[in-house]
Amino acid sequence: MDKSSDNILRTILPYTEIVEQRELKMALELAYIAPRIGGVLISGQRGTAKSTTVRAFASMMYDKLPVTIPINATEDRVVGGWKIYKLMEESKLEKQAGLIEEADGSMLYIDEVNLLDDHIINILLDVTSTGKLIIQREGRQDGRDVHMILVGTMNPEEGNLRPQLLDRFGLMVQITSLTGRDTRRDILKTVLAFDRALLEEEQNGTSRYLENAHKNAQDYKAFLKEARDRLPQVTIPEEIIDICAMLTEKLEVVGHRADYLLAVAAQAHAARERHMTTTREDVLKVAELVLRHRIANSDQLDSAAWNEEHRKSIVEIVGQVEHIEHASK
Amino acid sequence: MNTLSTLQNNPLLMALASAVLNPNLRTLLIYDAPYDGLRQIASYLDAIIRSLEHERKIVTTQLGSTEHDDTLWGYIPLPARGKDAQQQIEFKPLLFSQQQSAAHQQLLLIPNLAQISLAVARAGIMLMGTNVAHLERNEQSERWQPQQYWIAACAQDAIGSVSSHLVDRFVLRLRWNDASFATDHQTHIQYLQQRLAHNPSATDLSPADLAQIQAVVKLIKEAQQHHPQATPEMMESLLDYFAEEIPAARLFHRHEITLARYAVTVAQIAGADSVDEQHIADAARLMGISKPELEDDDTSEPAIKQESSTPAKKPEATGENKSNSAIQEPGATQATREKKEQVSAEVQETIITPLLQSVLAPENPYLEESAPILHEEDALRLPWRHSPLGRADHGEIVGIEQGASVHDIAIISTLLHAALFSKQRQSKDEATENTTGIRIRITPEDLHHYRRAPAPEQMLLLLLDYTSLKRCNWQEALLPYLSWAYTRRASISIVKVGAQDAHDELQAEVVNTRNVLAPLLDRTLEASTGRATPLAHGMQLALQTVQRNLQHGRNTVQHVQLIVISDGRGNIPLQASINKRVSTPVTREGIADALKIAQEIRALKHIESVLLNPQPTHYAHLPIALADALGATIMPIPPYTVEIEVS
Incomplete structure (x- = not known):
């Protein structure tokens, strides 16, 4: 890791110190435990620590900043191209990996994903829907499999995402400012403590706060790795598959991936809870994350599209399946 | 201290x-x-x-x-010539x-x-x-x-x-x-x-x-x-x-x-x-x-x-x-x-x-x-392109993108891209030639063109005489024209005549909005009625707006749709509006000035005028005279229909 990246990493608030944001944290963790989920879209008003949480998570899990596509990235950097100096000065064709390739096996982060150029979005759609990066530009004809967790953050004030891209994110989190005096006080306490810890470290070379935070983060990282390793052994009973199918039928979700993702996310949740069997409770915990952006007429701009009625329906449907099963027994 | x-x-x-x-x-x-x-x-x-x-x-x-x-x-700068030719690219x-x-x-x-x-x-x-x-x-x-x-x-x-x-x-x-x-x-x-x-x-x-x-x-x-x-x-x-x-x-x-x-x-x-x-x-x-x-x-x-x-x-x-x-x-x-x-x-x-x-x-x-939103929706997004007339080379340049067309070509970016491969594309003969300078061969995949913000090619100019709007359903009459402006992505200018919120009641004012979706448009249409009717000044501003948009600089407007809603009863002479002072008793001078300027507007090309007639009870001939002077089509505005329920 180069020195500048190292310097930047130390300015990222440690993941375990982030106040609340339980749903956001859970979504990122589930996507890590079960990469088949595909990715997480985080939509929220300004100043809700969306980017901070994503960077903190990547710093903890991969010991580096997430591979990031900024909104003004050019195509050559996204898909890859040639090394310009070698090409022009030495007339040698030497490949330069793009960001998608760099993110293989880890996380690809798009800050302000709804401000990204349409053309770049099309490229991402191709890659995420097929799992293959095909480069056919400037005389390059390459292809390779890529597996990554796609994470996007957006402020819905600046417009929504195309439904095709929306569907590529397995989970969606909608966050608002945290209310409640105690929580707000905790946020201030954390921010000021971290500011001070950075100063201490700069002056003394060490900070007890940061040492503790990093130790907590390492412990938590080990916990998540363990959950990821546990995942293949976690079973999904028939009744859970029934529930997933019924939920997507009754809620009239858009697309054909919701039932599958629901089962995978529930399985990941079980692994995170150190369980070996996926339960109804796991489905209930992840249903909103999977279905929120897939219900008919849903819109990232309109948080009211997903409402209390939907939540009630989920609880009722899960209960109904239980009732049917009990009746059949 | x-x-x-x-x-x-x-x-x-x-x-x-x-x-x-x-x-x-x-x-x-x-x-x-x-x-x-x-x-x-x-x-x-x-x-x-x-x-x-x-x-x-x-x-x-x-x-x-x-x-x-x-x-x-x-x-990436273009390769230099002469003594700096060896400079690294x-x-x-x-x-x-x-x-x-x-x-x-x-x-x-x-x-x-x-x-x-x-x-x-x-x-x-x-x-x-x-x-x-x-x-x-x-x-x-x-x-x-x-x-x-x-x-x-x-x-x-x-x-x-x-x-x-x-x-x-x-x-x-x-x-x-x-x-x-x-x-x-x-x-x-x-x-x-x-x-x-x-x-x-x-x-x-x-x-x-x-x-x-x-x-x-x-x-x-x-x-x-x-x-x-x-x-x-x-x-x-x-x-x-x-x-x-x-x-x-x-x-x-x-x-x-x-x-x-x-x-x-x-x-x-x-x-x-x-x-x-x-x-x-x-x-x-x-x-x-x-x-x-x-x-x-x-x-x-x-x-x-x-x-x-x-x-x-x-x-x-x-x-x-x-x-x-x-x-x-x-x-x-x-x-x-x-x-x-x-x-x-x-x-x-x-x-x-x-x-x-x-x-x-x-x-x-x-x-x-708490500020009213005056910017467009999705203000930070790169603009979508939607020019049915294929005249996208007018808007402000906001970026460059690759494309196979030679239309609105971005020369520097195209050359730069071709320059990257100049040595690769050299034939053996060219490589052995002892020539100075750089020979660049451009192929279709080098072509880059400008990404431009959409520029309006149509304009809706609305002259709204607020003192004539009582007792007529002008909003409904105006609606088809706003719909037209929306579908054509037209820019909109409104000349406000006799609005209560005018800086000076003797003068008309122009409000420009980028398109029909701008929140400013609603606020302008909802202004209350003032006391004076500086119609002549309003016509003058309308004339200047049309001239500026059709004839000046690199403006992109090709066609202006002028909609006038007025009963033609201007009571402020043009000079009084300019001086911001009424010096003589108000006579027909305000009306005459308005008609005179209307004739000047009529003489302009690429403008189509419609007068929505509020059908005043008194001086019913004045809006017709104004429409004649403008060469405008007259469309009557229906009065409000009041349904009385009899029990």
């Missing part, structure tokens, strides 16, 4: 000192600041940083409406890059936030309020900590034109106090004399300012060695400055965090060991944040005591300190606060320089929360 007291009482000085001390406080927005004032503030900050030996040199760059991605983030980093960030400190100065280019706005979103910046362009991959200073100005009434997402990135807000608008003549004269003496057009600072800076730098140096502790009590007290029971959508953690960080720097500068309530009160006052009014606070004990418990280096209990600490009474009414601020201002007036005097804490720092 000693320097510490001056700092503690001056919002600009404290904002600049805090920005130096804490990189999280380096984005400053000053409402209504004139260009000269902004330049002087930049000079002030520059002088502070130059005086701090260990700080790197600061380079100021002005950002406006012309910058695009390549000029902000860097590009590599990415040339510009304003925002790891190299620039490492080389010196940067101050980005934005004279008008409402007029910046899309590229600058998007760069602001990417760079302000974040601890990591990314550059992924033209084979370059960089990441660095952006710790630039951003100082911007914006008119208070234009804040709605800027995406609130962008405005929110400016954590500190101040207000320019332009005494030239003072209603008191004596104050105005004093201010003018000060300005003339100070030569505000120069960026050089006055000797008084320079002396002040040296004293401030001394305090900053001391503060850099001092780090006060934030206490739980302090955080509890800080939350009192923000309403408790507000919905999550209106709660912004950034505001609370900024006040906390600002209070820390205030305590740091004061040399305190811990941040106390007094520092929070000082910070809030300097930021323009006041506690939300309590419903029943008469008997409640003030949460903040008048005397601070801390600072070892707290200024001596001088008169100004007493007045200063008294300001922080939490239960103080608005009137009391204003009176005390006045006292404080009087104390400052004798000591601080005109520049410092010109910048105050705003009454409401977060104007974007």
Whole structure:
């Protein structure tokens, strides 16, 4: 890791110190435990620590900043191209990996994903829907499999995402400012403590706060790795598959991936809870994350599209399946 | 007043000192600041940083409406010829890059936030309020900590034109106090004399300012060695400055965090060991944040005591300190606060320089929360292209993209792309030829063309005589034309005649909106009826608007649809509107002037006029005469239908 990246990493608030944001944290963790989920879209008003949480998570899990596509990235950097100096000065064709390739096996982060150029979005759609990066530009004809967790953050004030891209994110989190005096006080306490810890470290070379935070983060990282390793052994009973199918039928979700993702996310949740069997409770915990952006007429701009009625329906449907099963027994 | 007291009482000085001390406080927005004032503030900050030996040199760059991605983030220059021909071909980093960030400190100065280019706005979103910046362009991959200073100005009434997402990135807000608008003549004269003496057009600072800076730098140096502790009590007290029971959508953690960080720097500068309530009160006052009014606070004990418990280096209990600490009474009414601020201002007036005097804490720092939205939907997105006529080469250039067409070709980008492969594409003969210069072969895959913001090619010009709208259903009659404007993505101009909110009732006014979706359009159509009808002036403005849009410069409008809603009863002669004074008894002169100008409009090409006739009971011939003069089609506006239910 180069020195500048190292310097930047130390300015990222440690993941375990982030106040609340339980749903956001859970979504990122589930996507890590079960990469088949595909990715997480985080939509929220300004100043809700969306980017901070994503960077903190990547710093903890991969010991580096997430591979990031900024909104003004050019195509050559996204898909890859040639090394310009070698090409022009030495007339040698030497490949330069793009960001998608760099993110293989880890996380690809798009800050302000709804401000990204349409053309770049099309490229991402191709890659995420097929799992293959095909480069056919400037005389390059390459292809390779890529597996990554796609994470996007957006402020819905600046417009929504195309439904095709929306569907590529397995989970969606909608966050608002945290209310409640105690929580707000905790946020201030954390921010000021971290500011001070950075100063201490700069002056003394060490900070007890940061040492503790990093130790907590390492412990938590080990916990998540363990959950990821546990995942293949976690079973999904028939009744859970029934529930997933019924939920997507009754809620009239858009697309054909919701039932599958629901089962995978529930399985990941079980692994995170150190369980070996996926339960109804796991489905209930992840249903909103999977279905929120897939219900008919849903819109990232309109948080009211997903409402209390939907939540009630989920609880009722899960209960109904239980009732049917009990009746059949 | 000693320097510490001056700092503690001056919002600009404290904002600049805090920005130096804490990189999280380096984005400053000053409402209504004139260009000269902004330049002087930049000079002030520059002088502070130059005086701090260990700080790197600061380079100021002005950002406006012309910058695009390549000029902000860097590009690959064309290969040089002649003696520099051997120069290496590599990415040339510009304003925002790891190299620039490492080389010196940067101050980005934005004279008008409402007029910046899309590229600058998007760069602001990417760079302000974040601890990591990314550059992924033209084979370059960089990441660095952006710790630039951003100082911007914006008119208070234009804040709605800027995406609130962008405005929110400016954590500190101040207000320019332009005494030239003072209603008191004596104050105005004093201010003018000060300005003339100070030569505000120069960026050089006055000797008084320079002396002040040296004293401030001394305090900053001391503060850099001092780090006060934030206490739980302090955080509890800080939350009192923000309403408790507000919905999550209106709660912004950034505001609370900024006040906390600002209070820390205030305590740091004061040399305190811990941040106390007094520092929070000082910070809030300097930021323009006041506690939300309590419903029943008469008997409640003030949460903040008048005397601070801390600072070892707290200024001596001088008169100004007493007045200063008294300001922080939490239960103080608005009137009391204003009176005390006045006292404080009087104390400052004798000591601080005109520049410092010109910048105050705003009454409401977060104007974007209540300002009407004047910008378009999705203001930070790259524009979609939707030109059915295929004339996309007119709009403002907002970027470059690859494409197989030679239409609206971006020559430099195309050449650059071809140049990359020039050696690869050379034939054997060409490679062995001993020629000078570079031979570039362009193939279709090299072609790049401009990405342009859509430019309106149609225009809806609406002349609305508000005094003729009673008793007719004009909104319904107008609707088909607004629908037309929407489908054609037409720009819209409205000539307001006889509106109650006119700056001068003897004059008409023009309001321009980018398209039919602009919120400003609704507000304009809903204006109330005034007393006078300066129809002739309205026709004059309509004529000028058409001429400007069809005939001047690089305007893209090809066709104007003029809609006039008027009963033709103009009662203000054109000359009276120009002079803003009615000198003779009002006769038919206003009507005659209007008809005369209408004939001039008729003579123009590429304009189609329609008069929506309100069908007045009296002088019913006047709208018909106006339509004749305009050469307009007449469409009657139906009266309101009132349904009476008989039981």
